[in-house]
Amino acid sequence: MKFSVSSKALYNAASAVSKVINSKNALTILDNFLIELHGNVLSITGSDSENALTARVEVNEPKGDGALCIKARRLVELLKELPDQGVEVDINDDTLEMQISYTSGHYSFVGQRADQYPTFEPEAAGESVTFEVATEQIIAGLDNTMFAVSDDEYRVIMQGVLLDITEDALTFVATDTRKLVRYIDRRTAPGVTGSCVIPSKPANILKNVFAKDSTLRFTMNARNAVIENDVMTFQCTFLNGRYPDYNRVIPRSNTNVLTVDRTALLNAVRRVGIFVEVDGGLEKFRITPEAILIKSNDPNLCTSAREQLPCSYSGTELTIGFNAGYMVEILNTIKSTDVIVNLGDASRPGIFKPSEENDNTELLMLLMPMTVGDF
DSSP states (O other), X not given: OEEEEEHHHHHHHHHHHHTTSOSSOSSGGGXXXXXXXXXXXXXXXXXXXXXXXXXXXXXXXEEOOEEEEEEHHHHHHXXXXXXXXXXXXXXXXXXXXXXXXEXXXXXXXXXXXXXXXXXXXXXXXXXXXXXXXXXXXXXXXXXXXXXXXXXXXXXXXXXXXXXXXXXXEEEEEEEOSSEEEEEEEOSSOOOSOEEEEEEHHHHHHHHHHSOTTSEEEEEEOSSEEEEEOSSEEEEEEOOOSOOOOGGGGSOSOOXXXXXXXXXXXXXXXXXXXXXXXXXXXXXXXXXXXXXXXXXXXXXXXXXEEEEEEEOEEESSOEEEEEEHHHHHHHHHHOOSSEEEEEEOOTTSOXXXXXXXXXXXXXXXXXXXXXXXOOO
């Protein structure tokens, strides 16, 4: 088989598919792409045995159909270095030699038979549901939640993002028991109900390989989903288990309301955070109607820091402790000018919200407090 194609288009497709391939695979054949030509459409598939991603590229002057496996890393590295111009690809169906050539270069390598590549067959579990959603909404949901995903090997179900689908909204949730994020998007009415936990790797693939201006079609059951647009098809396997009831841990009676400039608070937390105890990360906050006083210290190194910044606060004067690193993650993820923090007392989690949000979206971030001794 033979065809010509833009080197940039071929690189973009191969680079995207390579993200699903593990750096080390139990089956060496999974170090390869499965490349198939049917008519004027070239398909490039990669898999890690639990997920599979296929990109489709239109080619010019196709001659013959066929398929072969080719080393993914080598092909991506070559295409990355090629100039942005048309290339000719010639594959010998008998020897499986693949030749890529253009005006001033010629490259040749040998592949393997396509029938050696394992067929990815997602496990069916229960009834499937289908809905469509703008890719931008999926990316927004994952961007707002993925930093809170757990890395605890004993809480496997928390090593992903929960996607709750109702007839009128999509809800994204992530937690590691110390922080929790819930993002509700009502801009799309799926018209179906369902729930799944998307592992971190498939979630990153969804964020990074699908064009923001496209529409995604989800066909999912309890164990897996097929997610596709016009040029890509992604088959992903969900985490299996029962996700904690996240609504139960969100306080309903945090009546103290703090409003503060997000950037000013973020920068102050970063600076004071340089002086926290390495193993603890505790920053102490004394909040009054006019100002926030932030303190930290490390008695082992005889260091300390304090900083004050103005705020608007309605409620009783409060002293509370939070982990500096977690606060930085939360304040970096929120994008509004001001951040609103609902507080109860020193033992209740703080609820962080943006002061302004897009219509029909709702972002809530919960952070567990730390014990404060002397301020």
